[in-house]
Amino acid sequence: MKLITSPYNALYKELKLLATSSQERRKRGRTLLDGIHLSQSYLQHGGSPVLCVVSESAIAHPEAADLIAQCESSGVECVAMPDAQYKVLSQVENGVGLLFMIDTPQFTAPAVLAQSAVLLDNLQDPGNLGSILRSAAAAGIKHIYCSSGTALAWSPKVLRAGMGAHFLLEIFENVDLSAVMTTAQCPILATSSYAEKSIYDVDLTGSVAWLFGHEGQGVAEDLMTQASQQVVIPHLGKMESLNVAAAAAVCFFEQVRQTQT
Structure with a gap:
């Protein structure tokens, strides 16, 4: 050596x-x-x-x-x-x-958005990104689309937070999310504290693309208008919203729960 x-x-x-x-x-x-x-x-x-x-x-x-x-x-x-x-x-x-x-692994994104996936718009915290990747892998979601403003998925901090999830996923970076969303053959759901429909009242038994955004500003308005539906995660405390990584985990595992029921 x-x-x-x-x-x-x-x-x-x-x-x-x-x-x-x-x-x-x-x-x-x-x-x-x-x-x-x-x-x-x-x-x-x-x-x-x-x-x-x-x-x-x-x-x-x-x-x-x-x-x-x-x-x-x-x-x-x-x-x-x-x-x-x-x-x-x-x-x-x-x-x-x-x-x-x-x-760094390089993957070619599918021509259409047809299976469960995660779309990340300008997500900037490495810890949040790594946590979302880990939750997605645990939930059996394989495809991750990251906009150009999202943190580099293969940075050491994101890798550590992902705990090996990267190697179970296909991660597409510097993606034009709007263009990807126009190809969608499955519902695109975005969480919003202003939405009227609870995530628990939405049918998640089929493929779903989850859209999450910047930690403070959320999903860009133009992308939000392209989502099929906005849903809210009910909570009892007085906090206005959940951390984006926590919200993503709730969404993924409600989908897991429904598909296994």
């Missing part, structure tokens, strides 16, 4: 850019999977990474050693570096020092 000790090493400089710059991740079409769990999930569902990186203190860790062995058996390059140098790349505190560099 090659040991990298110089901060001027070309490979280390590339890793540092990927760890710190969303622009570089987009430009290079690559990202980092930080930590044991994401790396295990990727090997299980996503294939082989471009590179495996491990801190010197983690080389002998049983879980890290197993992942390194799997990578080496598949011909994946593995490199090690001093702990202090590795920490510059990692945002995980007190974790096992291992990460993967991967090519």
Whole structure:
């Protein structure tokens, strides 16, 4: 295993850019999977990474050693570096020092919107995005459409919040949501505190496209007018609305409940 000790090493400089710059991740079409769990999930569902990186203190860790062995058996390059140098790349505190560099998966969106999906308009918080992806994967929803204003789905923060959900989904980024919605062959539902119909009174037994928007401003008005229906999530407390990730989870699992009844 090659040991990298110089901060001027070309490979280390590339890793540092990927760890710190969303622009570089987009430009290079690559990202980092930080930590044991994401790396295990990727090997299980996503294939082989471009590179495996491990801190010197983690080389002998049983879980890290197993992942390194799997990578080496598949011909994946593995490199090690001093702990202090590795920490510059990692945002995980007190974790096992291992990460993967991967090519960001690219998918071609279907010609029509015909199966259950999630449409995200200008959703900007990485934690909310990752949580929505995790809930969608758990609910069996596979297709995710992200507008150009939505956070980069393959950023380290979103990946950590998604907990491996990314590798079970097909995520389409920089999407013109309005154009996608014009192809819809299933209902498009948007939540609104002003809607009259409860989510629990809507038939969700078939395919549904869920539309969610910016954390503060909500869904853009022009997209909201394209939705088939607006629905409200009833709540008893005096809070005006739910966090968008919480609202999405309620919607997805009401759909699951109805389809399993």
